Amino acid sequence: MKIDAEAIKELADLLNETGLTEVEVAEGDKVIRVSRGGTIVAGGAMPAVNMSSDPAVPQVASLDAPANNVASSHPGAVKSPMVGTAYLQSEPGAPPFVKKGAQVNAGDTLVIIEAMKVMNPIKAEKSGTVTQVLVENGEPIEFGDVLMVIE
DSSP: OOOOHHHHHHHHHHHHHHOOSEEEEEETTEEEEEETTSOEEESSSOOOBOOOSOTTSOOEEETTSOOSOGGGGOTTEEEOSSSEEEESBSSTTSOBSOOTTOEEOTTOEEEEEEETTEEEEEEOSSOEEEEEEOOOTTEEEOTTOEEEEEO
């Protein structure tokens, strides 16, 4: 498969212009995904190629690469419903909403996601124990990112 370097450059420029962390385009069976500090994914069985040791420079990987996180398939995974910035506490200096090992009830606030200057509380859908917290305070997140796991 031939790599369309111009398309990749245009997508990388788009990331820089918009402040997005990831963009994906598809045409037919070809898919290109550019992620800031992450990967460019091209459709097909392309081998992973390291283009640079600089994390700000995209890299090429296969679509067949395993999920970056086993937690994404966990039935208790709490996934982000939007793109934004995750906050684990209500304000700077306040205690976090939850920590690893904390017991939560359905409806408890787990994290706040700021999107377009709006603070969106993400609430627990079920009661249980927080076994993993996979985001850090102030971390940019994407739609579908696993925020934490509740068992």
